[in-house]
Amino acid sequence: MPMPLDTRTLHPGTNLADFGDWLFGGGLWRFPGAIGAQGKLLNELVKEVEQAFAPHPLTQAHLHFSNLAFIDKIEAAQAGVTALSEQLVKAIVENLGWLKDDCYWDRLVLRIVPPLGHYAITNRNQHTPVHRDTWGVNLYSQCNWWLSLTGLDANTCMRFYPDYWTRPIANSCDSWSYQDYARALMATPAGSKADYPSVPVALTSPDNPSLMLIDPMEWMVFSAAHLHDTAPNQGDTTRFSLEFRSIHLKHLEQGRSAPNLDNPAAGHLCGLFRRLSDNARLTRDLLACATTPGV
Secondary structure (H helix, E strand, O other): OOOOOOEEEOOOOOOHHHHHHHHOOOOEEEEEOOOHHHHHHHHHHHHHHHHHHOOOOHHHHHHOOOHHHHHHHHHHHHHHHHHHHHHHHHHHHHHHOOOHHHEEEOOOEEEEEOOOOOOOOOOOOOOOOOEOHHHHHOOOOOEEEEEEOOOOOOOOOEEEOHHHHOOOOOEOHHHOOHHHHHHHHHOOOOOOOOOOOOOOOEOOOOOOOEEEOOOOOEEEEEEOOOOEEEOOOOOOOOEEEEEEEEEEHHHHHHOOOOOOOOOOOOOOOHHHOEEOOOOOEOOHHHOOOOOOOOO
């Protein structure tokens, strides 16, 4: 049997230190998305996505478009998401009572996972294999935010492997390079999948997955060090989800971070993150306490 996932509800006013201590101890936060200003923005964002696939319901979008048309629809929907992304993340941080000067984030991404076999796999609709985000970015104070726009079941959810929060697993960190991935991505035609893995992956199959079945329009927040993957969609509905990542300056300054069990990498992808208040990049001089020493 899998170890149960420890979850708490994140409320406005939650102390950032308490938020980090729970997250970097392996716990997960659940945070209602449809409240206050962020709820209004999220509703606008959903309308943008629905308009891109109209008149068809999002969960049945895979039944109505050719492969190339489906990719075009995804790109149109992502454009609508991007236009509202900064406003939404600012609203989330303000709703929680945190400082925008303290928050660095990457970007808001729309993920779409249709049933297996309906479309050619591309960079926009691929199943993500078992990995820890920290294997790629090497930032152990990174917080992952994930929200489903549609209902979840065993075929469309994210799977976690909580037994591996304290257990290392063999992986491809030694042979993976972000620069090589970026070059492969640039050389990949639209509607195709890059011939290089998007993240370092586990080299053995972990056991005891736990399914995260959160409600639609609810954020799940978890440490980037959690081992997880996308459930293979063997059902008959398409999943639409949003995700972004954050790093908080106070966590760096106070040395709050998750453990590093199995990543020997030395580099950090801090340049992916920008400060929410003024768009300044996260720099290496701020990372003195950001990473747990390599294994």
